[in-house]
Amino acid sequence: MSAAMDNNVSQFKRMHVPDLKTFLTKRGITCSLYRKQQLVRLCEIAVELQLEVTQTQNDYKDMDSFRRTVEVNGAKYVLPEITTVLNWKSDLRDLPLIESYDILIYLMKVGQWNESRLSNYRRDNGFNLYTSNHIHDVKLHRLINTEYFYVRAACVPETRQSENPYNPWVIVGTEGHFRSGGCTCVVDNGTCKHITALLFSLENFSSRHRDREIQKLVLMCRVLGIEQENYQNH
Structure with a gap:
């Protein structure tokens, strides 16, 4: 050989x-x-056998259209190509609440992860990219007249870190469910390790943001409690 x-x-x-x-x-x-x-x-x-790629450019367009197709008011709607979106926001406070099970469901349904791989997701290359801080420059775009967001990011290559980053993206609904995704890497099927890293980064941000909101709520309740106590003493 x-x-x-x-x-x-x-x-x-x-x-x-x-x-x-x-x-x-x-x-x-x-x-x-x-x-x-x-x-x-x-x-x-x-x-x-030196088999060549048989898919045509139209095949790729059909695949891309399929993953951008969502349901809006009971009808099928094709979202705009992500490359045509201009008004991205670095402020992620409007990001839907994302739980870890939202990620695992996506990896199971779209990525076809089996039970063993799901159980050991912390050992997966995508999760390692996330924990090694390869994801940065995350941005958000709310798709008008729909319940969906585009989220994109830059992912530093795992081995050739001096080269241009990959750009994974996902479509997420307002309830935190991931619809589909893509990437500028050669795989670009919605299940690459760069998208996995992005998913876990979004869950981490969502968790930290939720914790801050809870802390604010607790503090507000304490202040109101003190004010009520002072009022009763008078």
Whole structure:
């Protein structure tokens, strides 16, 4: 086996199931029922056969339109392309309340994470990117006449940190449910590690913001309690 083939095999073994499936489906191979070991072998065969990417630009446009399609007042509505959005806000106080289960549901449904991977999410590469502070420049855009937000960020590459950052983005509803996402990385299927890192960063911000609001409420109650006590003493 050549050195190039060895490198491909090592690369495939490090990839997650959704990424392997993306690699294969772009080359016309149906693989929805295979386990990771089988997917890795299929990817190796695809390289050996030198299969080229069969998806056209229109296929990518259809995929992009699909993940930007939401329901508004009972009807399907395609949100504008994220590259056309101009008025982004760095103030995230309008960000919907996000819980950890919102993230896990997204990773299970969209990312097709299995029970084992969900249980060990703290060991995942995306979570490690989040804890290593690779996410920055998070911005928010409220989509007019809908119950959805665009959230985008910059993610410093894991190994080539001097290069330009990736730009993961997600669509989140006002109830904190994630609809879909994308990224400027080569995977760009809504489940890459850069999006995972962004999701956990948003949950962390939401938790800290909620804690501050609770502290303000407690302080206000204390002040009002003191004022009421003073009033009663008089």
